[in-house]
Amino acid sequence: MKGVWKKYLGVFLPLAAVVAAPIILRDDEAAAMSRAKLRLEVITPHNELIRREFGEAFSKWYEEKHGKSVSVNWRTPGGTSEIKRVLDSAFTSAEKNGSEGIGLDLFFGGGVYDFKLQAQEDRFQKMNLFEEQAPLFEEGVIPEIQSGETYYPEGHDWLGTCLSSFGICYNIDSLKRLGLEAPSTWDDLGRPGFQKGIALADPTKSGSVAKAFEMLVQQKIHGHLDAGLSVAEASQIGWVEGLNLIQQIGANARYFTDGASKVPHDVAQGNAIAGMCIDFYGRSFNEALKKADGSSRLQFVSPVGGTSYSVDPIAIFKGAPNPELAQEFVNFVFTKEGQMLWNARPDTPMGPKIRALRRLPVRKDLYQEPYLSDMVDASVMPYEVANEFVYDYNLTGKHFTPLRNIIRAMCIDSHEEMKSAWTALIQADFPPEASAKFFDVTPVGYDLALSKVKKTLKSGDKVAEVRMMNDLGKHFRDNYREAERLALAASKGGAQ
């Protein structure tokens, strides 16, 4: 009997100790908040740190204002593509049942594209903030459009809360090892030295990433406009150059990932030399890896003249179960306290509890003293930088969806063939005939992208869509194989 007890104790004592550890270390304040009676239902792709800081700060602010405790119930099915699925599924069934809402109050975070899609479906209600805090908008504290980017629509059903842009992160150790210069423009990522060393985000899975690729193409068009070409000419030539640059970067890429943090992490760990990432991810990793002497092996740059600042919006759903509470959350997010939470240092009065969120507030009036000295990224000054690049919807806006699909056929589905061909081209020092084959984007030129690709995508005929994508994929794979063959032949000929 004694032996049996020993056995039981031998199992249960260590088990109890393991279970006790998190109970002892538990953050009681945060746990208490989750027991509050009033509960706001928010669906979000924001990371855990942002959820936690905003949840706790809002609860505190609300209790001070109304004397009632409130908690935020975060719904996090994943990234924006999962959220889209969840919302589509819930609204479809709500429609079937004749109910207006889906049990959610707010949609917080994601890209403008995601909010536009939901707004098109008429799923948001108007936010009171536009009337109650009219000066914020009339005086341009929150601009409606900034360097071509929409920060809130005419219908006032969503509103940008913080700014974000795409940039380049790179590992200085890897650059040194390979004798490469630090990248500062999108063009730099296409240099052959970066072969197998670029980490890329997947534009087919995130609207924000797709937007970054659109910027890259538009920058090329702007270049030709600045050189005096007509809009039509600049668009044609710039579009092809943009696609060719995406091909070069894609050929250097290790992968196209849907994980937002994978890119800066792989760059930080030296698995990739450089990558395309959202600004606050780059800055956070730079900070986390800072040594005592202030140096950091991961650096982040905004590509010169190749990016604009977009926003991460917020919106209230129609039929929200707690409409007043939802309006209050929106009010809080746009107070100075709420806005400073995005970028203040943890040790400052309006700063976060755990660590800096490294995002940039949308309110222009905070980019001055006394606020600026409390900010972690005081030197960024997004509203000044944003003027270096003005996004023009008329140039590439209609190409947004085709571009995403073109990249899939051109780079993602044909990645293996593309990488092989690229290696052969580099080894053969880019023989003209092989290069021409590699960079041939005739079936997806500026006009065809609209007249053929977009038309098919919009037709709703999935079979036709699938066939078109297959044909495009085949075109690029055949070209890459042929380019490889030509390059190998050229290098053999050269050697003889």
Next chain:
Amino acid sequence: MNTRIAYSLTAFVALFFAFFFLYPAVVVLKEAFYSESEGFTMAFVGEVFKNPVYTEGLWNAFALGVTSTLTALCLALPLALVGHRYLFPFKKSLSALVLIPLVLPPFVGAVGVKQILGIQGALNAVLIKLGMVDVAMPVDWLGEGRFWGVVLMNALHLYPILYMNIAASLSNIDPAMEQAAQNLGCPPWRRFLKITLPLTTPGIFAGGAIVFIWSFTELGVPLVFDYTRVAPVQVFDGIKDLGSNPFPYALVAIMLMVSTAVFLVSKAVLGRSKLGTAPRPKGKNIEVRPKRGKAWLCTLLFFGIFFIASLPHAGVVVLSLAHDWYATILPEVWTTEHYQEALGHPLVVPSIQNSLFYASMATFIDLILGVAIAWVIVRSTIRGRAFLDALVMLPLAVPGLVLAFGYLALSQKGEHFYFLVQGAAQDPTWLLVVAYAVRRLPYVVRSAVAGLQQSNIALEEAARSLGATPARTLRRVSLPLLGPNLIAGGILAFAFAMLEVSDSLILAQQSEHFPITKAIYSLLGMLGNGYELASALGVWAMVFLGISIIGAVILGGKKGGLFRM
């Protein structure tokens, strides 16, 4: 077996399965066969075969499945045989330690592997230190490894499934048969080939079928190696595509068909013991104590496999204690801060409670259903039992995300699963329990089928002829005989339910319902130190699951021959 009971059990199980597996799967997969312009269509499936990228992806997945299964078998079979036959130093501890891959949450394992195999990872640091690699040209193991890297990782992760099933089969073999062969002068190799191996085939099939389907549909490991031209990754990419793309569903439909076909063919070849139902062991297996050198060789075999299989775990443990682990064999600065932050996080305590509840309930349901299904498959003679057998294996072949989206669509208000999410709070507890149970059922069914095939039906018939009711026969005769197999299947079901990812990510949307895997996943997204925090919580999960499994073996395994501790 009473045919009426067999039919009722089959009807019950088939209904449960049709409602909770086929229905949600069909809801999602119908997109593969439906287009607005043509209605029902085979065009998407046809296009999959016309597109060389997808056919190559399917072929690669198939090749990965076969090679991973064979490699896992090469690891598991010697382990199980040596463990069954010989006594050697540290046998008890090593027999439990070789199960270590079962305790690692898959994506946490990926983090550990990348720390070791990365360009600036520990392996390159070791090789540079030894002068075998140039510091300016470190090897890109992950970028260059690809196919064989995935095979090795799959085999190292999945061999315990084969090992446990083979060990269970071996423990059911009557030692008298081998002794008889020995007495008649049969040499050891011939004895192994003619007696032991044929008697073990149900276990090899039980484990092999799971390992094949698992590695055929494995997503996480190819993603770590950025090996994208493989069907499961193509499905994943397609499902997450912003435009609604029907391709992934057509691919899933094809993968389902391939999985079923491979299952049925291999079952016809391997599934039944060549010697029919062997008698229940009358004597205890006598373990041989080999000469000292040989005994230590056995220890080395077990330890070697344990060591290699636990490298991802070691990577996770070291990362959880590292301030910054980069380009060195071990971190230069150590810290326990990540544990404090990760374990103190408000998500953690409720997620532990949730995971324990979800996984235990799912395992409980699986054990009941699993035994019932196995009984029908092995003991009844009703028509269609082979179909039932293949049917219950299908959850392994349907990607978690597909099923999760099916559950999500059906649990909305007014839909058929709405009763599973309770009230306005949208509590997905029972939805998750059912989802976990359905996806883990194959482990229990395979183990129970293997056990029943090997246990002697004459014992059950004797009980029945002495007047015992079918229920009493099951309780007093069949179940005790099935003990080791059910423990093996139960442990697998529990462990894999605790480590479930896809259903949890989609269905547990509110933090109060998060299971532990989703809590780990949330921490992974923290900026700067997310990987370290996720590792710290991952280590906690490993320790907890490790103690639970060893505990189950110690406390529950005493009757069986599987794990004599």
